[in-house]
Each structure stands twice: as C-alpha cells, then as structure tokens.
Amino acid sequence: MELKGKVALVTGAAHRVGRAIAAHFAERGAAVAVHYNRSRAEAESFAAGIERAGGRARAFGANLESVPAIERMANEVLAAFGRIDVLVNCASVFYRKPLEDVTEHDWDVNLDTNLKAPFFLSKFAGAAMRRQGAGKIVNIGDWAGIRPYNNYLPYTVSKSGLIGLTRALAKALAPEVQVNCVALGPVMPPEDYGEEETARLVAGTLTKRLGSPEDVARAVMFLCEGTDFATGATLLLDGGRLLN
Numbered sequence: 028m029e030l031k032g033k034v035a036l037v038t039g040a041a042h043r044v045g046r047a048i049a050a051h052f053a054e055r056g057a058a059v060a061v062h063y064n065r066s067r068a069e070a071e072s073f074a075a076g077i078e079r080a081g082g083r084a085r086a087f088g089a090n091l092e093s094v095p096a097i098e099r100m101a102n103e104v105l106a107a108f109g110r111i112d113v114l115v116n117c118a119s120v121f122y123r124k125p126l127e128d129v130t131e132h133d134w135d136v137n138l139d140t141n142l143k144a145p146f147f148l149s150k151f152a153g154a155a156m157r158r159q160g161a162g163k164i165v166n167i168g169d170w171a172g173i174r175p176y177n178n179y180l181p182y183t184v185s186k187s188g189l190i191g192l193t194r195a196l197a198k199a200l201a202p203e204v205q206v207n208c209v210a211l212g213p214v215m216p217p218e219d220y221g222e223e224e225t226a227r228l229v230a231g232t233l234t235k236r237l238g239s240p241e242d243v244a245r246a247v248m249f250l251c252e253g254t255d256f257a258t259g260a261t262l263l264l265d266g267g268r269l270l271n
C-alpha cells in the first residue's frame with residue numbers, strides 16, 4: 028500500500044515504540060492519528076511537531092479499557108481525516124505479578140487493554156477499511172505470547188490471544204484488509220529497569236543487543252507498504268530471544 032495521503036491510527040503513540048512507529052508514517056506522508064490515554068500533553072506536542080514539519084497529525088484520547096471510548100475515538104478519527112487506512116495496535120499494559128497475587132482486576136486490565144481493545148478497534152476501523160476497499164492492521168505482540176514469561180501470566184495470555192486474534196481477523200477481514208502481528212523481544216526496557224536487569228535482557232538475545240524502536244517501525248512499514256501478500260502472519264522481531 029502506498030502510504031502517502033493515507034491515514035494511520037497508532038495507539039499508545041505519545042511515547043516510546045508507538046511514537047517511533049507514528050513518526051515513520053508521518054515521514055512517508057501519511058496523516059497520523061496519535062492515540063493517547065494519560066499522555067495528552069506529549070501526544071498533542073508530538074502531533075503539533077509533525078504539523079510544523081509539514082505533515083498532518085492530531086491527538087485522540089481514549090481509555091482502551093472502554094469499548095464505548097474506543098468506538099468514539101474511531102468515529103472521531105473518521106470525522107477528522109475522512110478515512111482510516113492503517114491501524115497499529117501498540118498500546119499495552121505490562122507489569123509483574125506472581126501467580127498467587129493476580130487479582131480479577133489484573134486479569135481484566137491486561138486482557139481488556141491488550142486484547143479486547145485491539146479486537147474492537149479493528150472491528151470499527153476494519154469496517155471503514157473494507158468500505159474503502161483496502162487496509163492494514165498491525166498488532167504489536169511479544170515473543171512471550173509464544174513462550175510465556177514467569178510472573179506475567181495475564182500479560183502473556185493477552186499476547187498469545189493477540190496472535191490468535193491476528194489470524195482470526197485476517198480471515199474475517201479478507202480480502203480487503205491484511206492483518207499481521209510483530210512479536211517483539213526486548214526493545215525498550217520498562218523505565219524502572221536498572222543496568223543489571225537491562226544487561227540480562229541483552230544477554231538473553233542471540234544478537235547481543237536490544238532492538239530499537241526503529242527496528243520495530245521498519246518492520247511495521249514493511250507489513251504496510253512492502254507487501255500486500257502477508258496476512259495472518261506473526262513476524263518474530265526478538266533478536267533470537269525465543270531460540271536462546
């Protein structure tokens with residue numbers, strides 16, 4: 028898909044990996060819908076920077092735990108830009124909880140944000156894409172969706188579900204919309220990780236380095252503009268972590 032003149036909605040785009048992905052869409056001439064939840068100021072200033080540089084961007088807020096909020100945001104993006112060509116489901120929650128401490132709330136927050144939200148956003152955006160005749164959805168997953176981390180059970184289940192959702196949506200939205208997943212290894216450690224924890228992440232890869240947000244953005248660009256033939260696929264972008 029040629030991205031120039033298209034509209035890309037990226038969730039969790041105020042910071043970190045989502046922001047790098049959104050920046051790549053802007054560089055390619057796509058209008059960017061910058062989704063945020065708590066980071067309104069950062070999302071608005073990021074969107075304003077894209078506009079100052081000659082691109083098109085706007086920030087859209089939604090708590091992805093709420094399906095009505097998801098539907099409202101999809102409608103706001105359609106009202107602002109007239110179409111949605113690309114959806115990247117990148118927003119996520121990620122926190123450690125040993126099995127014996129996991130509550131119903133932990134389960135719901137992880138599954139709602141990381142799995143239910145990508146489903147409903149894909150449902151709403153996918154309907155627009157089908158009306159337009161084409162579209163791309165990229166889900167940002169985790170290698171832990173294939174081989175679970177210790178002490179992150181609801182998170183890993185949500186990311187396993189995301190791989191299944193990718194396949195199911197690829198069938199349900201065919202032939203107009205291609206749906207793929209990029210399952211990441213360590214890219215940007217949580218902000219409270221120390222040097223030792225980060226060194227352990229590096230040592231766990233075959234490449235002996237962390238991925239960069241640009242590695243992720245380039246993979247997303249490949250799935251959006253590099254081919255229209257991949258659908259239902261999960262691309263492992265994990266520095267070989269799964270094999271190690």
Ligand SMILES: NC(=O)c1ccc[n+]([C@@H]2O[C@H](COP(=O)([O-])OP(=O)(O)OC[C@H]3O[C@@H](n4cnc5c(N)ncnc54)[C@H](OP(=O)(O)O)[C@@H]3O)[C@@H](O)[C@H]2O)c1
Binds near residue numbers: 039040169211215
């Ligand atoms: N970073 C890594 O090394 C790594 C490794 C494996 C997989 N991944 C996956 O890659 C993606 C991006 O990772 P990241 O580390 O950049 O993510 P992150 O910083 O942990 O989170 C991204 C954004 O998700 C948004 N978010 C959280 N709860 C939300 C909610 N209820 N409603 C709406 N938005 C919500 C937050 O937006 P606000 O700030 O606006 O509240 C946050 O900025 C995630 O899907 C993650 O699972 C990352």
